Amino acid sequence: MLRRQVTVRAAAHLAAMAALAGSVVLAVGGGWSPQHAHLDLDSGLLVSTRTEFRACVELSPPVIARQDAVLAELRTGLDQVRRHRDWEPAGLGAGRPAISVGCPDAGLVSRLSGGDFGVTEEPSPYRMWIFVLDGQTADRVLGAGVDAGHAPAERMDAGERRAAEVSTAVLVREGRLSDPAFVGGELTAAAGLGRFPEAEGVSGGSK
Amino acid sequence: MSTKHLPRWVPLGWAATLLLALLASAPPAAASHRHTVDQNGYILHLNEMHYASTGSDGAGGNDEQYCVQSHDTSVVSNSSAKAFVRETLAGLDFNKIWDGTGDWKIDLWPTINPCSSYSGTTRASIEIEYHYGHDWSHIPTCGPPYGKWNCTEFAQPTYNRDYGHWDYTKGKVYLVFSSGGRLDSVGRAFINHETGHVWGLKDPDYVGDCRWASIMHTDYVSYGCTNWPYWYPSQSDFASVKTVMAGG
Numbered sequence: 421m422l423r424r425q426v427t428v429r430a431a432a433h434l435a436a437m438a439a440l441a442g443s444v445v446l447a448v449g450g451g452w453s454p455q456h457a458h459l460d461l462d463s464g465l466l467v468s469t470r471t472e473f474r475a476c477v478e479l480s481p482p483v484i485a486r487q488d489a490v491l492a493e494l495r496t497g498l499d500q501v502r503r504h505r506d507w508e509p510a511g512l513g514a515g516r517p518a519i520s521v522g523c524p525d526a527g528l529v530s531r532l533s534g535g536d537f538g539v540t541e542e543p544s545p546y547r548m549w550i551f552v553l554d555g556q557t558a559d560r561v562l563g564a565g566v567d568a569g570h571a572p573a574e575r576m577d578a579g580e581r582r583a584a585e586v587s588t589a590v591l592v593r594e595g596r597l598s599d600p601a602f603v604g605g606e607l608t609a610a611a612g613l614g615r616f617p618e619a620e621g622v623s624g625g626s627k
Numbered sequence: 628m629s630t631k632h633l634p635r636w637v638p639l640g641w642a643a644t645l646l647l648a649l650l651a652s653a654p655p656a657a658a659s660h661r662h663t664v665d666q667n668g669y670i671l672h673l674n675e676m677h678y679a680s681t682g683s684d685g686a687g688g689n690d691e692q693y694c695v696q697s698h699d700t701s702v703v704s705n706s707s708a709k710a711f712v713r714e715t716l717a718g719l720d721f722n723k724i725w726d727g728t729g730d731w732k733i734d735l736w737p738t739i740n741p742c743s744s745y746s747g748t749t750r751a752s753i754e755i756e757y758h759y760g761h762d763w764s765h766i767p768t769c770g771p772p773y774g775k776w777n778c779t780e781f782a783q784p785t786y787n788r789d790y791g792h793w794d795y796t797k798g799k800v801y802l803v804f805s806s807g808g809r810l811d812s813v814g815r816a817f818i819n820h821e822t823g824h825v826w827g828l829k830d831p832d833y834v835g836d837c838r839w840a841s842i843m844h845t846d847y848v849s850y851g852c853t854n855w856p857y858w859y860p861s862q863s864d865f866a867s868v869k870t871v872m873a874g875g
Contacts, residue, residue: 430637433640458667461671510786569748578669580829581779582778609783
């Protein structure tokens with residue numbers, strides 16, 4: 421009888437140990453399921469669920485008639501960015517960038533001035549969102565005489581009340597897609613290679 | 628063995644299980660630098676902090692320009708907010724300010740005007756923005772389910788060839804008038820805390836994680852710690868930031 425009681429107590433201890441060990445494993449591993457997206461700074465794709473560099477393209481209505489030509493220009497431009505010496509070390513993918521027509525949030529451009537795009541738990545597969553703007557829209561969004569700009573397209577929660585951009589929107593005026601200043605400037609910088617054009621003289625030289 | 632006693636493997640099993648729990652809850656081995664590597668294994672930080680500009684008579688290409696914006700000037704004017712941030716970051720005793728850290732790799736320069744006065748390319752090139760407001764709950768990181776919080780965002784990811792890792796080119800700090808937006812020691816503590824995030828510092832791993840004296844758990848921002856009752860960064864914080872600068 422006594423031996424049986426001890427066996428039952430030992431089994432209870434074993435179950436408690438297993439429960440504690442299991443909860444520790446879950447607590448440590450929680451949130452790291454391969455299916456669940458998380459910020460991934462080991463790769464230039466920035467999100468754990470992304471496997472290749474993908475760009476989506478949104479065209480202003482007046483530009484849609486030239487869609488094939490625009491896509492060809494963008495493909496040429498992205499191929500040039502891919503030849504950047506840091507493309508592979510930065511983990512931007514081994515294959516040619518994939519381009520899809522239509523971005524998950526076509527209305528993003530109209531909300532840019534608000535500066536708040538929220539934080540998503542499940543970012544899109546698109547590392548880069550490209551908005552090709554007709555002249556009138558470009559004047560309104562970018563400003564007269566400005567050919568290109570950029571903004572965060574998607575951000576993820578990085579914990580501790582911090583958020584981090586994981587997708588970048590590129591805004592470009594139609595007709596400037598093949599401009600070396602755009603391809604080597606905004607388009608390259610939006611992939612995270614090199615710097616965006618630097619504006620000087622806003623500090624006034626005073627600490 | 629007496630039948631009244633448990634088998635010997637039971638205490639051994641508990642010892643092993645508790646050791647597992649202890650090891651699993653300890654900071655990762657990579658977190659040898661204080662308050663830097665976060666729960667995801669990363670150190671989110673600003674790109675320019677790795678580099679210093681030559682000359683000191685104005686903002687250079689590797690310096691950190693910052694703008695300040697009040698979203699309710701009836702509470703705090705733009706000029707008051709800018710003056711307060713400027714003094715907190717760069718205008719007090721050298722051992723209490725971020726400016727000049729790491730042989731001037733951190734070299735902070737305020738913009739002439741508030742953030743919103745700049746647009747497009749110009750604003751994108753300003754490395755840090757400080758925003759004063761009542762409530763940032765429309766920004767999910769700052770708002771629900773927590774309520775009114777101060778918070779930080781990173782934008783413009785960029786690959787750093789020199790260190791072989793990803794940085795961010797821009798940081799945005801959001802301060803609420805009820806705490807981080809106050810023009811007193813509480814406000815200074817939160818400015819330094821959120822700016823610490825911009826330099827790659829992280830919050831404690833848990834409430835009561837007070838292992839090092841740090842602005843990241845100063846009494847002003849709580850976390851259950853009492854070993855740093857000041858509003859300015861500790862020497863441990865400066866050392867941690869220098870480690871991040873060196874690519875650590």
